[in-house]
Amino acid sequence: MQVFTESIGQATRLLFEGSGGIWPVILTTLEVAFFSTLAGFVLGVPMGFLMGATRFRGRNIFIAVTNTFMAVPPVVIGLLVMMVLSRQGPLGSFGLLYTVDAMVIAQTLISTPIIAGLTAAAVGTVPRKLRLQARSLGASRFQEALLVIREARLGVLAAVAGGLGAVIRGVGAVLIVGGNIEGETRVLTTAIVQESRRGDFAKALALCVILLVIALALNAFITWYQHYSERSENA
DSSP states (O other), rough: OOHEEEEEEEHHHHHHHHHHHHHHHHHHHHHHHHHHHHHHHHHHHHHHHHEEEEEEEOOHHHHHHHHHHHHSHHHHHHHHHHHHHSTTTTTTGGOOSHHHHHHHHHHHHHHHHHHHHHHHHHHSSSSSHHHHHHHHHTOOOOHHHHHHHHHTTHHHHHHHHHHHHHHHOOHHHHHHHTTTTTTOOOHHHHHHHHHHHHHHHHHHHHHHHHHHHHHHHHHHHHHHHHHHHHHHHHO
16 A cells, blocks of 8 residues: 555655656656547547448448447557558658658547447437428438537547547557657657566556546546536436
């Protein structure tokens, strides 16, 4: 129990003293999490709507592929992105490998199928009669889609939370494409791996505490907004 108490104390010192270059690591973690989750939202929600509210040829195959990518290990995504961005890869000329941009790309490929799959499940619960009624009142396809997403917003927020969680806890993909470069591409998860390898378990545990606090704060906000939306709807 003492080691956990000491780790919380060390985590507090790291934050307030800024020692060990902790703040650049935290800011990089938040940057990658924000942009990859945002990109996953922009790509995943329309995909989820198509899978959950429409019928088209190849839909079952599309759903199967999406569900498969939800279960693909992050290291596989990291390897594929690394091959594409390496000097021998098709996008090697852009020099993106071992940058924050590469990490965002890899994490977006992880968050998008999760957000899409969970959004499809949420959209699928919206009654079809609602969409038919909207059409009868002259709503466009886009307006109909917005109405369905609005009705399924609690499930969509849960999808965003799932995508964010996958991004924040990811290690393999960001380690492969980012390289864990100090001051540039090091994030909390890769820093934890490095400190564990060094045998500095106290600092590694302190970084774990910081990561848990960040994850808790972000998900607490999403949960609060879910309950706020639910109360507004019932009012």
